Amino acid sequence: MTRPFIIGFGGTTRAGSSSEKLVRAVLTACENEGAQTRLFDGAFLARLPHYAPEKPERTVEQREFVEAVRQCNGLVIGTPAYHGGISGLVKNALDLLEDLRGDPRVYFDDCPVGLVVSAAGWQGTGITLSALRDMVHAMRGWPTPIGISVNTLAGPLFDASGAITEPQLDATIAGQASQIMRFTSAFRGPQVLKGAA
Ligand SMILES: Cc1cc2nc3c(=O)[nH]c(=O)nc-3n(C[C@H](O)[C@H](O)[C@H](O)COP(=O)(O)O)c2cc1C
16 A cells, blocks of 8 residues: 555744644654655745636646645645634635545545644634634545644743644644544545535
8 A cells, every 4th residue: 555645734924833833743743654745834825826716727836736635645734713713825725626626536525634723812723623624524524533723822832943842732743643644544545425515
């Protein structure tokens, strides 16, 4: 069996984006369990044009992103809480994945999806994670039972080198990665759900 291909996308354009670091950490934990990974970070997502349903033209980067999702066996999506929901940057990337609607594997069918939220307050953590989980359900994905949400005001999460300083958070990241990897081995290969909306 080939190594599972797990892609991550998300983060913000801010230098030192915490949501991006967390997505990267989950991908690294997946690599430790044998995955190949690719990260589409905040800077990459910022280069994707605003999705417009009536425009079929695609930039090189839009094609690259859609093709990676088409090929992947699992995903990690990370967003900040912006005004009680996911950021426009991440939503724009999700909307572009409408290009997968007509595929043999529609959207995120058969894919485990690890979800990561970074907020500056407790209220934003829960509601944004829940909103993102609903979006992934709408796109036929399988959010892992372990979601990651952090309140950046509750204390420092990273040291100067970017390493995670919270042992509990480290364990949660490893747990999410493990669930992604276990799910990919159970569901490898595209299977289309007949009759599903
Ligand atoms: C436009 C904007 C809206 C925000 N709205 C919320 C919010 O509703 N709730 C919250 O807890 N934090 C909110 N925040 C704070 C961010 O979620 C928080 O700083 C997050 O950690 C940023 O992620 P990053 O480190 O990946 O850039 C907002 C920040 C910005 C810039």
